[in-house]
Amino acid sequence: MTATAASGTAAGGAAAATSSGAARAAQRGGAQWIMAALAMLFCTLARINLDSFGGIPWIMGGVGLVLLVAAMALFARGESRADRLASPILFGLMVIWLWEMLVVGLHVPFVILPPPSKIVEAIIGNLPILWIDFQQTYLHSVLAGYAIGCGAGFLMALAIDRSPFLQRGLTPMGQLISAMPIIGVAPIMVMWFGFGWPSKAAVVVLMTVFPMLVNTRAGLASSEAMERDLMRTYAAGYWQTLLRLRLPAAMPMIFNALKLNSTLALIGAVVAEFFGTPTRGMGFRISTEAARMNLDIVWATITVAAVAGSVSFAAIAAVERLVTFWHPSLRSGEKA
Amino acid sequence: MSESAVRKATGRILPIPTVVLVILIAWYAGAVWLNAPQAEALMDPDQPHGFWTLAQACWSMDRPVLPAPDQIVSALIDSVFGYPLSSPRNLLLQAGYTAEAAGVGLLVGLAFGVALAIGIIHVRTLDRSVMPWVIASQTIPILAIAPMLVVALGVMGITGLTPKAAIVAYLTFFPVTVGMVKGFRTPDPLQLDLMRTYSAGRGTVFAKLRWPASMAFLFPSLKVAVALAVTGAIVAEMPTGAQVGLGARLLAGSYYGQTMMMWSALIMASLLAVFGLLLVFVSERLLILRRGGRL
Numbered sequence: 099m100t101a102t103a104a105s106g107t108a109a110g111g112a113a114a115a116t117s118s119g120a121a122r123a124a125q126r127g128g129a130q131w132i133m134a135a136l137a138m139l140f141c142t143l144a145r146i147n148l149d150s151f152g153g154i155p156w157i158m159g160g161v162g163l164v165l166l167v168a169a170m171a172l173f174a175r176g177e178s179r180a181d182r183l184a185s186p187i188l189f190g191l192m193v194i195w196l197w198e199m200l201v202v203g204l205h206v207p208f209v210i211l212p213p214p215s216k217i218v219e220a221i222i223g224n225l226p227i228l229w230i231d232f233q234q235t236y237l238h239s240v241l242a243g244y245a246i247g248c249g250a251g252f253l254m255a256l257a258i259d260r261s262p263f264l265q266r267g268l269t270p271m272g273q274l275i276s277a278m279p280i281i282g283v284a285p286i287m288v289m290w291f292g293f294g295w296p297s298k299a300a301v302v303v304l305m306t307v308f309p310m311l312v313n314t315r316a317g318l319a320s321s322e323a324m325e326r327d328l329m330r331t332y333a334a335g336y337w338q339t340l341l342r343l344r345l346p347a348a349m350p351m352i353f354n355a356l357k358l359n360s361t362l363a364l365i366g367a368v369v370a371e372f373f374g375t376p377t378r379g380m381g382f383r384i385s386t387e388a389a390r391m392n393l394d395i396v397w398a399t400i401t402v403a404a405v406a407g408s409v410s411f412a413a414i415a416a417v418e419r420l421v422t423f424w425h426p427s428l429r430s431g432e433k434a
Numbered sequence: 435m436s437e438s439a440v441r442k443a444t445g446r447i448l449p450i451p452t453v454v455l456v457i458l459i460a461w462y463a464g465a466v467w468l469n470a471p472q473a474e475a476l477m478d479p480d481q482p483h484g485f486w487t488l489a490q491a492c493w494s495m496d497r498p499v500l501p502a503p504d505q506i507v508s509a510l511i512d513s514v515f516g517y518p519l520s521s522p523r524n525l526l527l528q529a530g531y532t533a534e535a536a537g538v539g540l541l542v543g544l545a546f547g548v549a550l551a552i553g554i555i556h557v558r559t560l561d562r563s564v565m566p567w568v569i570a571s572q573t574i575p576i577l578a579i580a581p582m583l584v585v586a587l588g589v590m591g592i593t594g595l596t597p598k599a600a601i602v603a604y605l606t607f608f609p610v611t612v613g614m615v616k617g618f619r620t621p622d623p624l625q626l627d628l629m630r631t632y633s634a635g636r637g638t639v640f641a642k643l644r645w646p647a648s649m650a651f652l653f654p655s656l657k658v659a660v661a662l663a664v665t666g667a668i669v670a671e672m673p674t675g676a677q678v679g680l681g682a683r684l685l686a687g688s689y690y691g692q693t694m695m696m697w698s699a700l701i702m703a704s705l706l707a708v709f710g711l712l713l714v715f716v717s718e719r720l721l722i723l724r725r726g727g728r729l
Contacts, residue, residue, distance in 0.1 A: 167559075174562035182562065189563035210586045267449030271457075277661040278707050279668050281577075282680075282700040285688030289696075290499065364575040372672055373688050384578055388585045396582050404574040 130172035134188060137165035141195050148203055159199055166192050212394045220394035221401060227383070228402050235380040236406050238295035239367040243302025248359055250303065251310025252352070259318055260336070269315055276308045284370040293374045301370040306359040313355035317348025350425050353418040360410045364403060461503055466492045468499040497693050509694045510701055522678070529702050531679040535595055536667040536710070539602020540659060546603065547610025547655075554611070555618045555644070556636065565615070572608050577601075580670045598670040598679075605666040606659040613655030617648030650729045653718040660710040668703055680706070 140162030144155040166188060173184040194214050200206070201213040208216070221228065258264040284301050291297035321344050329339045371381025380399050387395045469492040477491060493502040501509075513525035520527070550568070553560045580601045587597040621643050629639045671681025680699045687695030722729050 170563050171559045174559040185559065185563040186566040189567060193567075207589070209589050263449050264453075265449075267453030270450060271453055274708070277657070277711055278704040279661070279665040279700075281665050282668060282684055282703050285684055285696050286693075286700070288688065289691075289693070361572060361575065365577045368575055368578045369669055369672075373685070380578065384582065388582045391585070391589075393582065393586070400574075400578055400582070403578055407574055408570060 130169050130176070130184075133165050133169040133172065134184070137162045137169055138191070140165065145195070145198060145202075148199065156203070163192070163196075209391045209393055212397055216394045217397040217401060220398040224395055224398060227395075228398060230378050231380045231383050231399060232402055232406065234295060234376075234378045235298070235367050235371065236364070239298035239370070239379075240302060240363045242295070243299035243367065244306060244359060244363040246299070247303040247306030247363070248310045248356060251307040251355070252314050254307070254311050255314035255318065256340075258315075259340075265315065269312065272308045272312045272315070276312055280305050280308075281366060281369050284366070285373045287370065288373045293376055295379075298367045298370040298375075298379075302363045302366045305362045305366040309358055309362070310352075310355045313351045313358075314348060317351030318344050320351065321347040349418075349422045353414065353422065356414050357411060357418075360414055361407060364407050364410075368403065458503060461500075462493065465498065465500045465502045469493075469495055472499065497691060499693070501693060501697055505694065506697050506701055509698045513698050525680075525683070525698060525702050528678060528680050528683050528699070529706055532664070532667045532671065532681065532703070533706055535598035535670065535679065536602055536660075536663040536706070538595065539599035539666065540606050540663040542599060543603035543606030543659065543663075544610055544656075547607040548614055550607065550611045551614035551618060552640070554615050568608060568611055576605055577666065577669045579604075580666070580672075584670060598667055601670040602663045602666040605662045609655045609658040609662070610652075613651040614648055617651030618644045620647045620651070649721060653714060653729070656714045657711060660714055661707055664703060664707040664710060 140158050144159035144162060147155045147158070170185050170188050170192075173181045173188065176182075176184075197211075198213045198215060201211055202215075212220075254268075258268055281301070283304055287297045287300040287304075291300050325343055325347075326339065329343050334342065368381040368384065371379045372385050375382045380403055383399045384396050387393070387399075466489050470488060473488060473491040473495060476495075477488070492498070493505065495501075498505070510525070513523065517524040522528070550564070554565055555561070583601055584597045587593070587600070618640075625643060626639065629643055634642070667679070668681040668684065671679035672685050680703045683699040684696055684703075687693070687699060718729070
């Protein structure tokens with residue numbers, strides 16, 4: 099990491115000082131973009147002609163693949179923002195392309211793995227159903243459960259903060275329960291709260307509350323004795339110390355829990371729907387369509403879930419960057 | 435032992451039993467509260483009954499909304515010792531199936547995670563192109579894929595352990611990869627420079643410096659992975675006609691309204707997770723002992 103940062107600043111200085119270094123960098127930059135473009139051209143042609151010309155598309159695909167990997171290796175050496183974005187994007191495209199080529203080219207049965215093109219078709223063809231499922235699972239169960247679970251965990255952590263006795267008793271319990279397969283309570287929650295979304299929200303609450311409790315506790319304990327002493331010299335009371343020092347110091351841990359919980363919440367809601375649900379919801383769609391061998395709709399639903407999960411994760415990460423801008427892991431030196 | 439030491443020890447130990455006791459009392463009270471409507475309906479309406487008889491009825495129902503803790507314990511003991519080990523009604527046998535899937539999957543995930551971490555720290559292209567996807571793969575609700583994977587592999591004629599272990603492996607590789615990448619990178623430049631002065635190659639640096647240093651990161655990752663493994667194995671047993679394992683018992687209990695079956699399967703799964711954590715904990719202690727007191 100330090101080496102990266104150093105070479106990054108060195109590159110910045112070199113661009114101003116010597117024109118030859120900049121020119122060489124530009125030259126190399128050109129080569130990798132041309133290679134990536136050529137690779138994509140070859141790969142696309144290989145896919146289009148897959149059914150017609152026998153072995154030729156496979157040779158083209160092979161050339162495309164070699165070019166793609168070479169471009170990725172070149173991008174990996176670069177330090178600019180575009181270089182850093184390009185390698186993972188190319189890798190993702192490569193995986194999807196390989197999936198498409200192998201599934202179509204080797205005639206893998208549709209029930210085992212549908213090609214990406216069919217999944218995209220299924221997404222476009224079933225947008226209304228996918229939207230209804232998304233509403234049921236994400237907008238109702240996940241959001242409600244996530245808000246209640248994280249809120250309750252946070253408040254519980256604050257409540258036990260003043261009592262060392264409760265801390266010693268509840269923290270190990272919280273850690274133990276976090277390690278348990280809480281998802282197993284799903285059938286019990288369905289029995290208690292019925293088939294609608296409240297039972298799914300209840301599972302989400304149970305899954306998210308303990309990670310939040312444990313992380314907030316650890317975060318509140320993370321301010322140092324020196325810092326707390328300083329607050330005391332300012333004659334700051336409990337609440338002032340909490341608001342000005344300990345809560346801000348706890349934010350990295352709290353956001354850790356928020357990010358972890360965003361994934362757990364979606365898993366909890368989807369799995370809880372396997373145990374009974376009105377005839378909508380992502381978990382319902384996945385389990386019924388998988389049983390009917392309509393795997394393209396299953397994959398379409400999973401794509402929606404993946405996008406929803408990634409977008410919520412990215413949103414939380416963006417808020418985290420705003421709130422914990424002071425944290426070493428986010429300061430400019432390491433951010434590049 | 436001095437008085438303050440005694441007080442310190444009780445101050446550390448006392449809170450946990452107290453909290454457990456409070457939870458138990460709340461549980462019994464909750465069982466009365468939740469089961470009372472049903473229990474009252476079952477009782478003879480002409481016979482007057484006091485609160486105590488009602489409470490006792492609530493704590494000994496066949497299909498309670500919330501079973502009392504002692505009911506769960508006796509159901510658990512009954513399902514473990516009441517049937518021969520070969521009977522499918524024996525919960526220990528079912529837990530064995532789940533533990534097998536979780537264990538095999540965890541080992542595969544561990545091997546794959548460590549291999550990927552070794553690749554990532556040594557090959558820059560892998561670091562830049564794969565690492566973002568390793569992290570992105572966790573924002574996907576992976577468990578949602580479980581039923582589909584089971585169906586898909588079932589079509590290919592692969593049933594039983596393999597699909598379950600595959601799901602567990604997919605779930606567990608992530609914490610291992612992330613932890614080990616961090617662990618392999620903990621040696622500071624000074625230590626790496628020292629290895630260079632010995633003219634040590636990449637392999638030697640890895641074996642003598644990076645691998646030992648990474649152990650402090652392996653065990654926390656493993657603890658997370660164990661919890662994920664049990665969860666993954668149970669969910670993998672739920673979909674479409676799974677017959678064995680704790681997940682299948684949970685699903686069957688939910689279909690037939692057998693409350694005690696669900697609760698005992700749930701408690702058994704928790705015990706399994708705790709047992710796995712204990713194994714990790716013990717191996718960590720052993721390694722610490724072998725290394726002379728620190729990791």
